Amino acid sequence: MVFILIMKEVSERVSEAYAVCVLLYMVGKSVNGTVIAGFFTAGGDTRFGFLCDTINLWCLIFLAAFVFKWSVPVVYLLLNLDEFSRMPFEWHHYHKYKWVRNLTQESGGLRK
Numbered sequence: 001m002v003f004i005l006i007m008k009e010v011s012e013r014v015s016e017a018y019a020v021c022v023l024l025y026m027v028g029k030s031v032n033g034t035v036i037a038g039f040f041t042a043g044g045d046t047r048f049g050f051l052c053d054t055i056n057l058w059c060l061i062f063l064a065a066f067v068f069k070w071s072v073p074v075v076y077l078l079l080n081l082d083e084f085s086r087m088p089f090e091w092h093h094y095h096k097y098k099w100v101r102n103l104t105q106e107s108g109g110l111r112k
Contacts, residue, residue: 028083035090044101048093056082 036049057079065075093099 025080025083028087032083032086032090035094039094040090040099043099044103045099048090048099052086052090056086 036052040046040048060082061075061079064070064078070078
């Protein structure tokens, strides 16, 4: 009976920790999705999002999985942490405002 009570307490703590982790991940995912896929793409800068994904997802995760041969849970953790690892770079890029481009065409006026 004591074992069941201990396991219930442990499972509640694990559930709470997992809920906090999921919450943080969703905040990071939402911010990155809005900034990279929303602001930068709408402003005409699709290259930055491509570079972020290429460097984080393909280079770093590839090295972790195939060169360093880290375990699957560690690689998965790194894959999810990439949302937070690119945040400083995207905020720096956002505040430079080099991503804003004029996407409209100038014309001589309305045609009849």
